[in-house]
Amino acid sequence: MPGRNGKGPPWWHGKFRSCGYRLTIPREMILDVLNKAAKHLSAEEIYLAVQKVYSAIGLTTIYRTLELLVQMGLVFKFDFGDKRSRYELADGPKGIRHHYHLVCTGCGRVIDYTDFIDEAKELLLQTQKGLTKKYNFKITNHLIQFYGLCEKCQK
Amino acid sequence: MPGRNGKGPPWWHGKFRSCGYRLTIPREMILDVLNKAAKHLSAEEIYLAVQKVYSAIGLTTIYRTLELLVQMGLVFKFDFGDKRSRYELADGPKGIRHHYHLVCTGCGRVIDYTDFIDEAKELLLQTQKGLTKKYNFKITNHLIQFYGLCEKCQK
DNA sequence: ATTGGGAATGAAAACCATTACCATTAGGAG
DNA sequence: CTCCTAATGGTAATGGTTTTCATTCCCAAT
Incomplete structure (x- = not known):
């Protein structure tokens, strides 16, 4: 289960080692599924996808691993209002391809959308800096979501 | 259970009527609790608070009413990562005292913070406009949250 | 290679916030 | 005041996520 392009070891190997975590089959499988999907999956969807290739996998491991990955910063966890969490690869060390969500x-x-004006990014950064100073709060991440009605649901 | 200042009928009465919903004791109690608390409460916290004054209240009603209020736009529903939802009064017709959250x-x-609101508002509006046009998506609401470590947890 | 021990796993049971069900109560238009 | 229907509340069910615990597996030290 190679990296994004099939060449070289997946970029997350180093991160695992340096955190003192073991690199196991289930963990690689889960990362691989997330990597290939490249969109928000629920725990169960990941479970089923991994199961196709590694039938011994357990749901428990899915949840445990996802929690670990989130805590390591490799994966983002989202809540879109239906009552299951969604998970998404954080896109590597260089790929700061942050994107945001429109939820109907x-x-x-x-x-998903990535068209977020550069000014907005700048503002976000400044806000972050300001808040960090004022509240002595070390910001590691942020969440922006828009809610509304999609084309179909407006009628 | 009077309005914000004890004088005049609460500002939400009109909204209820115009939507065709009945104005009942439990609903007023819940709004009153949210109004007094003025910070995010969980369903259970609201339940316990109402119960002190109106012991016949049922948890089911709490949930049902909150859903209604959210759908009416009178109340916002948040998810801070612990696994219970939090509810907050949307601050009336004039009080556009929008605020955002830093979650440790x-x-x-x-x-809660209210800093940097004005700067954000402008860009938010532009972004919103762009997205609406591009995806034909009618935006009604948005969510912004910063995550990180608070003063104590950084040590 | 082998091994020892702690980390990781998986099956099943427990958790627990939220919902569904349904018989009963009460708002408010006429 | 009455009637119709929305609203209520107790209880049981739901279902995503966690916990528990015996077993397995990674891997550093032999």
């Missing part, structure tokens, strides 16, 4: 409150559909 | 991933503490 009608049908639950989620649209 | 260490201890779960939540800090």
Whole structure:
């Protein structure tokens, strides 16, 4: 289960080692599934996907691993209002391809978008800096989501 | 259970009527608790608070009413990562005192902040406009949250 | 290679916030 | 005041996520 392009060891190997965590089959499988999917999956979806290739996998391991990955910063966890969490690869060391979500409150559909003006990014950074100083709060991450009605649900 | 200042009928009465919903004791109690608390409460906290004054209240009603209020736009629903939802009064017709949250991933503490609102508002509006046009998505609401470590948890 | 021991796993049971069900109660228009 | 229907509340069910615990496996030290 190679990295993004099939060449070289996946970029996450180093991170695992340096954190003192073991690199196991299930963990690689889960990362691989997330890597290939490249969109938000639920724990169960990941479970089923891994199961196709590694039938011995247990749901428990899925949850445990995902929690670990989130805590390591390799994976983001989202809540779109239906009541299952969604998980998404944080896109590597260089790929700071942060993207955001439009959530339809009608049908639950989620649209990813990356068109976020550069000014906005700048502002976000400044805000972050300001808040860090004022509240002595070390910000590691942020969440931005828009809610509304998609094309179909407006009618 | 009077309005914000004890004079005049609470500002939400009109909204209820115009939506065709009945104005009942439990609903007023719940709004009253949210109004007095003025910070994010869980369903159970609201339940216990209402119970002190109106012991016949049922948890089911709490949930049902909160859902209604959220859907009416009178109340916002948040998820801070512990696994219960939090509810907060949307601050009336004039009080556009929008605020955002800093969530500590260490201890779960939540800090409200109102700084940088005006700058953010402008960009938010532009972003919103762009997204609406591009995806034909009618945005009704948004969520911004910062995650990190609070003062205590950094040590 | 082998091994020892702590980390990781998986099956099943427990958890627990939220919902569904349904018989009963009460708002408010006429 | 009455009636109709929305609203309520107790209880049981739901279902995603966690906990428990015996077993297995990674891997550093032999």
